[in-house]
Amino acid sequence: MTAMTPVLTDLQTLAPTALAGQERERVERLVEEFRAYLEDAAQLPEPGDAWDGDDLESTAPAVDLSTLLAEMAVLKNELRLQSRQFKNTLDELRCFGNDLRAHSERLQEELERAREQAASIQGQTTRQFLLALIDLRDRLQSGVDAARRPPSSFLERLLPGPTRLAASLAEGQRLTLQRLDELLAGHRVRPIRVVGETLDPQRMRVVGLEAATGSAAIPDGSVVREVQRGFFHDGELLRIAEVIVSKKANRT
Known part of the structure; x- marks a missing residue:
């Protein structure tokens, strides 16, 4: 501290001559702060002095081994x-996951069913809708076939009016049948x-037999006439065909 005193004195001596006004006040404030710093530094022990560790030991908390072991046991x-x-x-999460998986499988099975x-x-x-349409077609086909037959009586041939009316009605039925097809x-x-084909029980039902003459070239068991037309739907049998097959007459 005594070594720094001349320095402070020189600073205080030079300050009034070199500076004025606010600069002078700032220098004086710096000098006061520097003096306070030197006074605080003088209170610290010198590097060569003996170090007294009692203060540090007194401030450090004591470690209790039994307390430490007890805390470790609690932890x-x-x-x-x-x-x-x-x-x-x-x-619990595993059980819940298993239940959820089983429930999902049951839902999937129910959805498939x-x-x-x-x-x-x-x-x-x-199938029912298509069969109903086919039944309607059969009725229209019967009407068209009946209209194509020639008049059976002399009176019908004599009066052309009803014949023309029946022909116009038959033409309307024919157009309706075409639209239905x-x-x-x-x-x-x-x-x-089926006509001309060999009898197939999977798609044909025999409803009658027709004897073939000896000169006929139709093999025995062949379909000669169709009574009710059969139909396929997407390659599967929708309605079986009813047919009449040929049978050679027994010769005596």
Whole structure:
């Protein structure tokens, strides 16, 4: 501190001569701060002085080994409890996941069954609708065939008026029948060709026999006439055909 005193004196001596006004006040404030710093530094021990460690030891808390072990035991118990709770939670989550998986599988099975039932109901409904259209076609076909037959009585041939009216009605039925065939074809319904074919029990039903003459070239068991037309729908049998097959007459 005594070594720094001349420096402070020189600063105080030079300050009034070199500076004025605010600069002078600022220098004096700096000098006062520097003096306070030197006074605080003088109170610190010199590097060569002996260090007294009693103060530091007195401020440091004492470590109790038994307390430390007790705290470690409590911490261990808490960790064991947390681990048990975590394991229980994990088991519950696993059970919940298994239940959820089983429930999802049941829902998937029920959905598949519902789809199959819906497809079956739709197939049955479509089949009934197509059979109803085919029945309507049979009725129209019967009307058209009846109109094509020539008049059976002399009175009908004599009066052309009713004949022309019947012909116009038959033409209307024919056009309706043609439109109905187009509608069936649009639903992938096609007729079964049976005339001239060999009898197939899978798609034909015999409703009559017709004896073939000896000169006829029709093989025995062949279809000679169709009574009711059969139909396929998407390659599957929709309605079986009713046919009359040939049978050679027994010769005596």
